[in-house]
Amino acid sequence: MKISIIGLGLIGSSIAIDLRKSGFGKIFLGVDANEIHQIEAIELNIVDQIVTLEHAIAVSDLIILATPVNISTQILPKILDKISENSFVTDVGSTKENLIEVIKNHTNRKQFVAAHPMSGTEKSGPNAAFSGLFENKIAIICDAENSNKKALDTVEKMYQSLGSNVIFMTAKAHDEHVGYVSHLSHVIAYALAVAVLEKEKSGEDILKVAAGGFTSTVRLAKSSAEMWTPIFEQNKKNILPIIDIYMEKLAEFRQNLEENNTEKINEFIKEANKIKKIL
């Protein structure tokens, strides 16, 4: 199979590495506007050739769209305009309703499979890519009924060859779920980093005493603006009310503390501890 990766970031590059390893794909073509990414992806043998988007569309059996989500909404219609009859396209973005809305009436809609592998790191680019990123992770396929069977089969097998467990969901449920477990975590980490860096700037050397707990909580604050600003914008409808719910919880904790309500603070923490049963 000839596979094109559009966007040679951490996700696109890591997919290519393991699809080559598993034998799922034979020839890998890469499309990326960033010249450093182009060079790295060739040097690391992630793709065999850097090509134009037009070339990739013309010759690929499977096109994997792995650009930031604001770019994907621009590129996907162009891919569907020109895609060959027996080829398929899938994306890996963290927001789904918006992208599907853009192409919902496209003649070739059924050749597209909306998907989201639930894995990543805070790093970016081909250099950050690695084998095994998707192993034993969830891959979500959205609105499967709107893709044709062969396209679905191909994408499902692709994720199986990466070692992922495929689950199915509506785009609507997906966007709300990842709003809670992924997008909110990023908002939380960004706000924590901004608050602590502002304090640090005031001349207090507080990061000197930072330990593993802080490092863990703030890790996602290293994630790039290029990728995350459009995710927040596309999932605004879900994220705004989720931030409100989160801030209510913070306010509840704060009030219990202000009122010296030991029992309520204890209850709050014990409720939070239940996450142990799940994670």
Next chain:
Amino acid sequence: MKISIIGLGLIGSSIAIDLRKSGFGKIFLGVDANEIHQIEAIELNIVDQIVTLEHAIAVSDLIILATPVNISTQILPKILDKISENSFVTDVGSTKENLIEVIKNHTNRKQFVAAHPMSGTEKSGPNAAFSGLFENKIAIICDAENSNKKALDTVEKMYQSLGSNVIFMTAKAHDEHVGYVSHLSHVIAYALAVAVLEKEKSGEDILKVAAGGFTSTVRLAKSSAEMWTPIFEQNKKNILPIIDIYMEKLAEFRQNLEENNTEKINEFIKEANKIKKIL
């Protein structure tokens, strides 16, 4: 040296393991109200003997107080009441001003060294203890001028033998600094867990799609109420305004998103990204 560990939790037990390994201590005595902890600590060879607090005070060269901070404020005065002239006591608690206030006028104040090793995990008890927990980590000694030289030397050497880097700070600065980099991270994680678990309870299976980012951000929510409720209460003075500052940052992000202010969202994330230079 004969060393007593008061409180055989993760921290007390991990200190004992490495002080034995390094040869800093020869005989280790343990005091803990929890019978399961007593049995585990003996079975794991963390301490040689379980004794009463009175016995520990009577025979030890060094007493390490590693109980939850509300227990430490009750026990430390009793230790200082009966401590031998050439023995010392140190604590490991996450709050310092409160504990020091309790014993500031005690005749034997100078035999106490207020300290805080900046390391831990979300787990508890002797079973969770391990060698190397304090290696290359910061240990903070507070208000050093109020301890006698021999006590200070002993505690400093103890942390050096654990592989830690000792730094000095006032109790006041300590409590504010850890409020930012440790206590706030815990509040954030507890509130995130409570918010997500509440949503999960409403019948939506959202934790099924949780990936590494969520796991990292929420990790500290597994930390015990027994340990953390008294920390929050003792550091309330610092934590309340820090929560307010954090919530202002969240509100700022939220407003930028609501107003579709792409430029401001980008700036916010790029500001947060600066944490990369430090961590």
